[in-house]
Amino acid sequence: MSAHCQLTGARPGFGNKISHSHRRTPRRFDPNVQRKRYWLPSEGRYVRLTLGVRAIRTIDVIGIEAAVARIRARGVKV
Numbered sequence: 001m002s003a004h005c006q007l008t009g010a011r012p013g014f015g016n017k018i019s020h021s022h023r024r025t026p027r028r029f030d031p032n033v034q035r036k037r038y039w040l041p042s043e044g045r046y047v048r049l050t051l052g053v054r055a056i057r058t059i060d061v062i063g064i065e066a067a068v069a070r071i072r073a074r075g076v077k078v
Contacts, residue, residue, distance in 0.1 A: 006050050007049070007059070007070060009074070012028045034051060034053065036049055036051055036056060040065070040068060041065075042065060
């Protein structure tokens, strides 16, 4: 699963692991993305979205219809 959110666009951040001896090696900070299925009443079907947990809370507030409209405005096919 690619580690990016379809609603907010959150993508992995990059940095370094730092050991006890202070050696640095590259690492990746992945966002907490989940696959979630929502019922889309206007189309009479389910949509499966890859969302960060912050985006899931956003959908609880604004609703799935507005969220799908935002996703489509970014040019992502739903």
